Amino acid sequence: MKVFAFAGSDSKHSINKQLVTYAAQLLKEVEIEVVDLNDIDAPLYGIDYEQEHGFPNDILSFAESMSNADLILLSLAEHNGAYTAAFKSLFDWVSRIPGRKIFDHKPLLLMATSPGGRGGASVLEIATARFPRDSAQLVGVFSLPDFYDNFKDGEIVHAEKKAELMGKLAEATKIVKG
Numbered sequence: 001m002k003v004f005a006f007a008g009s010d011s012k013h014s015i016n017k018q019l020v021t022y023a024a025q026l027l028k029e030v031e032i033e034v035v036d037l038n039d040i041d042a043p044l045y046g047i048d049y050e051q052e053h054g055f056p057n058d059i060l061s062f063a064e065s066m067s068n069a070d071l072i073l074l075s076l077a078e079h080n081g082a083y084t085a086a087f088k089s090l091f092d093w094v095s096r097i098p099g100r101k102i103f104d105h106k107p108l109l110l111m112a113t114s115p116g117g118r119g120g121a122s123v124l125e126i127a128t129a130r131f132p133r134d135s136a137q138l139v140g141v142f143s144l145p146d147f148y149d150n151f152k153d154g155e156i157v158h159a160e161k162k163a164e165l166m167g168k169l170a171e172a173t174k175i176v177k178g
Contacts, residue, residue: 076120
């Protein structure tokens with residue numbers, strides 16, 4: 001099974017990248033590709049840029065990696081209750097590739113974390129409503145509130161939240177394997 005994991009953040013110290021990387025590493029006997037949005041060379045999406053220059057190669061490679069995956073793990077950062085500008089631009093670029101839907105009908109485990117007690121609830125609400133319309137097969141949603149209290153030394157230390165994530169991952173892989 002191929003797993004494609006990324007965080008919807010371009011922060012060098014993204015807590016959502018830490019969460020999605022941790023979640024991916026919990027899966028056993030899978031091929032994992034973790035992508036950092038900072039490694040994708042793409043300008044802010046704009047129709048004028050697209051018409052003048054076409055699609056950046058990194059965007060096409062990113063979309064191809066999503067298409068080749070059996071499961072997508074995505075942890076969204078929340079800026080002012082919505083997606084980050086970096087994620088929204090990536091989302092816009094991929095949506096413009098002819099002949100494809102954004103998530104290419106792939107199973108998606110959606111996650112978010114934040115330093116606060118809501119754990120990215122607003123961005124999860126937006127994404128949960130939006131992503132199925134963009135061809136995501138939503139197989140679970142996980143929120144980790146109070147990141148700095150619940151995630152230490154590279155892992156979730158809150159027993160109930162760790163068990164919840166393990167359950168969501170198990171359910172997602174069961175769906176993928178049929």
